[in-house]
Amino acid sequence: MKLFAHIMIAIVAIEHIYILWIEMFAWTTKGKATFKSFPAELFEQTTALAANQGLYNGFLAAGLAWSLLIGDPLWSKNVALFFLGCVIVAGLYGGFTASRSILIKQALPAVIAFIVVIIGL
Numbered sequence: 001m002k003l004f005a006h007i008m009i010a011i012v013a014i015e016h017i018y019i020l021w022i023e024m025f026a027w028t029t030k031g032k033a034t035f036k037s038f039p040a041e042l043f044e045q046t047t048a049l050a051a052n053q054g055l056y057n058g059f060l061a062a063g064l065a066w067s068l069l070i071g072d073p074l075w076s077k078n079v080a081l082f083f084l085g086c087v088i089v090a091g092l093y094g095g096f097t098a099s100r101s102i103l104i105k106q107a108l109p110a111v112i113a114f115i116v117v118i119i120g121l
Helices: 002-025 030-034 047-069 073-097 101-120
Strands: none
Touching: 002 030, 002 047, 002 073, 002 101, 047 073, 073 101
16 A cells, blocks of 8 residues: 555656646647637736746645655655645645646545555555
8 A cells, every 4th residue: 555655646746747847848838738728818928927836836746756755654644645735725726716627637636645645654
């Protein structure tokens, strides 16, 4: 179960690295293909805002990666639960304010990881 918990944490971290890349470096290209409900004419004007959001996603990924590198099992679990909780809150907020698909794409993997960490670590 510990291995599965670490895999789920890594998946959520990788997802947020991907979001970071889109929002910070590919907002006007891949961002347009990814965020189809966002008006196309606003991508150029919102590059700095998207990069800021991307940076926050990077912090979430860094915290999750950090949790995998901590040697003390209790400390590792607590750090993982904190950052997974942050992802869940962000996913719920985004799911209810921006796009319902965020509930599935962002919040659900974090909820699964959260549960697995509680059970397995």
